[in-house]
Amino acid sequence: xxxxxxxxxxxxxxxxxxxxxxxxxxxxxxxxxxxxxxxxxxxxxxxxxxxxxxxxxxxxxxxxxxxxxxxxxxxxxxxxxxxxxxxxxxxxxxxxxxxxxxxxxxxxxxxxxxxxxxxxxxxxxxxxxxxxxxxxxxxxxxxxxxxxxxxxxxxxxxxxxxxxxxxxxxxxxxxxxxxxxxxxxxxxxxxxxxxxxxxxxxxxxxxxxxxxxxxxxxxxxxxxxxxxxxxxxxxx
Numbered sequence: 119x120x121x122x123x124x125x126x127x128x129x130x131x132x133x134x135x136x137x138x139x140x141x142x143x144x145x146x147x148x149x150x151x152x153x154x155x156x157x158x159x160x161x162x163x164x165x166x167x168x169x170x171x172x173x174x175x176x177x178x179x180x181x182x183x184x185x186x187x188x189x190x191x192x193x194x195x196x197x198x199x200x201x202x203x204x205x206x207x208x209x210x211x212x213x214x215x216x217x218x219x220x221x222x223x224x225x226x227x228x229x230x231x232x233x234x235x236x237x238x239x240x241x242x243x244x245x246x247x248x249x250x251x252x253x254x255x256x257x258x259x260x261x262x263x264x265x266x267x268x269x270x271x272x273x274x275x276x277x278x279x280x281x282x283x284x285x286x287x288x289x290x291x292x293x294x295x296x297x298x299x300x301x302x303x304x305x306x307x308x309x310x311x312x313x314x315x316x317x318x319x320x321x322x323x324x325x326x327x328x329x330x331x332x333x334x335x336x337x338x339x340x341x342x343x344x345x346x347x348x349x350x351x352x353x354x
Contacts, residue, residue, distance in 0.1 A: 123249045131250065135257030141234045142265030143326045148234040151225045152266060153318040158274040160284040162266030164218055168211070169229050170259025172203045173238060177255030179203075180243035196239045197230065204230045218287040234262060265325060272321045275300060277312035 123131075141147045148169075156162040179199050187195050208226045211219040219226065229235060238258055243251035274280055279301025286293045301307045311317050 123247070123253065127250065128253060131253050132257050135254060135259075136261045136264065137329075139258075140261040140265065140329070141258055142262045142269075143322070143329050145234075145237075146326075147237060148232045148262065151228065151232065152262070152269070152322065153315050155222065155225055156266050156269040156273060156318055156321075157277070157313050158283050159267055159270040159281060160218070160287060161221060162270035163263055164215075164288070165222055165225055166259065166263025166266040168207050168222075168226060169232065169235065170256055170263055172200060172207060172229055173235055173255035173259040174252050175203050175255075176200045176235060176239060177243040177251035178248050180239045181246060181248045181251035184244045192240070192244065193236075196236060196244075200235055200239070201230045215288055218284075221284065221287060234258065265322075269318065269321050269325060272324075273312045273317055277309050277317065279305070279307040 139145060142152055151165055151169075155165045176196075176199055180196055183195075204227060207229070208219075211222070211226060238255055242254045246254070271281060274283055279299065281298040281300065283297050285296050289296075312321075
């Protein structure tokens with residue numbers, strides 16, 4: 119029987135998914151949707167959340183059946199589970215956010231073949247409990263969503279001087295007033311390089327470099343910090 123997840127284990131899984139093993143800037147997986155759909159915040163976050171939902175449920179499903187699946191059939195069965203979940207997400211988005219569904223296009227069905235989803239099913243969910251696998255899938259997906267959000271914000275801001283430019287695809291025409299124009303709309307500003315795939319490569323390079331710099335700074339601070347004295351406890 120699968121054990122319950124303790125606080126320390128949960129904290130390690132969350133840290134791995136969001137930072138230490140971030141799929142977008144550490145493992146560098148799933149680059150096709152990251153580079154194409156990160157042209158603004160809304161597109162990137164929407165695709166990231168859809169991927170997170172699939173990873174959450176597929177991780178739990180794979181963990182639940184892992185003892186009953188023959189080793190030689192693991193990959194096709196895992197892909198079948200993922201494909202069924204992606205189909206549900208695809209139909210739901212088509213029904214409730216059709217405008218966004220049209221924009222994301224083929225990248226919703228392609229979640230099925232996203233190496234991030236199958237990699238976590240193989241590397242983690244097939245070896246761990248249901249709760250651990252669900253948490254791992256969720257935060258691996260949210261780590262990727264964070265990369266898509268930051269990269270989308272960078273490209274949208276530099277490329278057209280706005281933030282949240284497609285928010286009406288989620289909340290209807292009235293949400294057009296929610297768009298933040300950092301550069302006035304009447305300036306007709308556009309920097310095409312940032313909106314094209316080369317801009318995505320450049321932006322992702324800055325994110326990878328930024329994470330490496332922060333990790334090195336944290337490591338240097340840890341080495342420079344004086345050792346903590348052992349706490350003394352009085353006994354009676």
